[in-house]
Amino acid sequence: MEYFLQNLINALQWGSFYAVISIGYSMVYGVLMLFNFAHGDIFMVGTYIGFGIATLFLALFMPILPGWVIFIMVIIVTMFLASFVGVMVEVIGYRPLRGAPRASAAITGLMIGIIFETGNLILLGAQRFSFPALIESVSYNVGGVYFTNVKVLIIVVSLVLMAALHTFIQKTKWGMAMRAMSYDFKAVPLMGVSINIIAPLTFAIGAGLASVAGILYGQAYPVLDPYMGILVGWKAFVAAILGGRGSIMGAALAGYLLGFIEIFVAMVFPSTFRDLIAYSIILIILTFRPRGFFGMAHSTQLRL
């Protein structure tokens, strides 16, 4: 039982990363009907930005301010900066392709991702950086279950972010426009909401979320790598689809589900089987439930 609870916490933590990142995929999908294949690498860039800001702020404010204040400042500044990366990707990479076949946009996304990875290698070289710990790690033991305050923080921050996003989408004018756009992205521009505002906004939010996921990821797994976006990003992408396209709740839930599958597979099988079993489960789910969990019944034809 303790073992199970222990893994439950690990799964919640691991799933939080997937959930927060896959929301970015899902939002872009909802608005533009295309997958931003560069999102995994936006996550990577966000993590590096977070790393830079964290290092800077720690150097500047370390003795003056308490750790949690710096943590919140880092999150806010990083989100702000990372959102510009998202907007840039939209304006440069996707806007010129708005009328083009979706497969072409997917290729553009892939290529932007490669440019980000390579650009990182060129700018920073092959050396591995280590994300500074913003919160001092404290271990607790409740009834034989060990957990750290960092794990709890990761889970809580992710949930808070998702709740904030949910409120934004349900309550604000912009959120409403986004939802409308995911029902019919041809009609909404006719009603006075410009897609040239909504689309960058969506990318900005997605990138902001991904960068927070990056900071949290850096707290749990401090070693940074230019290719870190590939592994986590593609899985989050799978989670976004699994949740049902354009469904933000679905994406978050599927993110957690994927985290659970991976952690619990590693509980029973050797860890090298993780991908094999996780993807087999996904394949089976999608074969028998081809629209994901919360997907809308759109025509699923690619516009070639």
Added chain:
Amino acid sequence: MNFIKNFFRKFSVVPLAGWLLGVFAAVLIEFYLGEDVISYYLYLPKVPVLFGALVMLKEPILIPSVLAYDLLVYVIPILLVARLTAPLTNGLAAFLENMPLWLATLLHLIAFYGVLHLWAGINDYRVLVVKLTMIAVILTVSLNIINGYQGEFSCSHPGFMALGAYASSVLTLKLFANDKVFGAALLPPEYGPYLFPLILIAGGLVAALGSLVVAIPSFRTRGDYLAIISLAFLFIVKSAIENMELVGGPRGLSSQPNFASMPVVFIWMSLCIWVIHNFTTSVMGKALNTVRDNEGAASSMTVNTRKTKMTAFMFGAFWAGVAGGLFAHVLRYVNPSTFGIQKLAEILAMVYFGGLNSIYGSIVGAVSINVLGEALRPLELWKWIIIPLILILVMIYRPHGLISFTEINVEKLLRARNRDNDTGGE
């Protein structure tokens, strides 16, 4: 502008055979004079391997020499010989026109291979580049069946390739090599090259069987969900191979017998293009397009859509498996990490750069991305900025790729050109 127009008009009378002859002359010059005479007097350390791209990027001071070399060895001889022999080669082309088309095509292919062989024979690096490029052509054309003709977004091509590569490697290692894992050779190695085609076909069939995992869900779902299913399939294959100690796990398999020589790869590539061309121009093959463009209309017009989808996936996967088998025997080493997202991005880039729904486009895409990749190798990391940027530009200005929805017309390609002016004047 006028000058260019005139230039093209002058050379529009040269038939394909003429260009082949021109290239042949250039290759002969390089073969006999390239190293000792031309390179020597131009202060080049050795014959530039890829038209000097590598040398130019490494040592910019040699740029004039390299350009002079290219001019002397390639541009001038090709243009001169092609133009001067035009009357002769046009006569030849006219003569070949009276022969069956397959014979004329075969003769051209043999001539083309001869030139290629001579060109690549100068050093091993060229041989490797040519082999890998030809394999890339097979991969690209076969992925175009699924992503272009059939209009899905399949991400499992490296997975199919891995299946073929491993299946054929296991067979050759078991049958023809004294291997630590698979034991002594079961058959005398001399039989190897003769049985190699069967082994490649077996590898292709394994890949085709594997593709059913993606093809069967495609009956019910299309587009994005199928893309994910195919992506999951890729990860499953890769992870399954990593966990199979029998085939070397993450370390992979090595020292496959050296069966994939240049003529072998060339023959398989030609066969692949020929079969796929036949298929995609037939009604059976155009059924793929009908399923892509309007599935409801397709089934109302008697097209068996399930069979069509299954054919597309299995056929595409078969050729990916064959390409994988060749790939394993060219490099003589494979490991699972070869067949990951990176490979996928590479193949997708070649397909979408070249153009959807076009064999011609796929050939152009595979060759240009491969040669570009090799030529830009000295730039190291910057290469992976330049190639993606080029692709993004292509996607923005030609969303279907450079040459899309175009079929090869062999007859038109091979025919004599000197009569064009007469018919034009009527």
Added chain:
Amino acid sequence: MTALLEVKNMTHYFGGLRAVNDFNLAINPGQIYGLIGPNGAGKTTVFNLITGVYTPTEGSVTLEGNNIKGVETHRIASMGLGRTFQNLALWRHMNVIDHIRMAHYSQLSYGLLGAFFGTPTMRKQEKEVYDNSYRLLEIFDVNQFATQNIGNLPYGAQRRVEMARAMATKPKILFLDEPTAGMTPDELVRMIEIIKQVHRDFGVAIFMIEHRMKFVMELCESIQTLVFGEVIAEGPPEEIQNNPEVIEAYLGKEDLH
């Protein structure tokens, strides 16, 4: 004489919604039959049920005495049921002649291996298909567009290509879903001629959905009126035209012309 197409007591539910209720139909060889009804009455659903896009919940459908209920669409099509679509279902990246070639799919017997290796049988059959396709283009007067992409054709010509394509499947009965939708009066007159020609030259039975009364009156021998998934009247055009129930349900208080 047995009917060519016979539908008995066909009922269909979408979830809990009854879309078609107790639909009966018998069309004899060579007959032209019309189906009219206000928007949302379930006319296209009736088409989709018979052609196998959906399988009816209840009832039986037979073509020349063979059951076609629950049979796959492409099989029903190759048994002799051709159709056109309300909003032109053409293949956007294909040229005109290939559209017609494609409709010969089930008539080819060379198989996949034949297609891969370009066997003599394949060449022979493909040649026949090509020639036949070109002939059909000539009949429908679209041969001048043969190698053009379908999207470049004027609307009326696209409609005629769709007709030619349906005829290439060698149908015994042709289903036309609003063949005049979106047509100009000139094109309409031409369409009447074409349908008459098809009926005369190919001896095919026709079952059509149509809104324009003039068109229906001129062509159909018999008409059914469908309202909310139920047939409220059936008979020759003149009778339907004067049927008070039809006028009330379908035409409201509007004038017939």
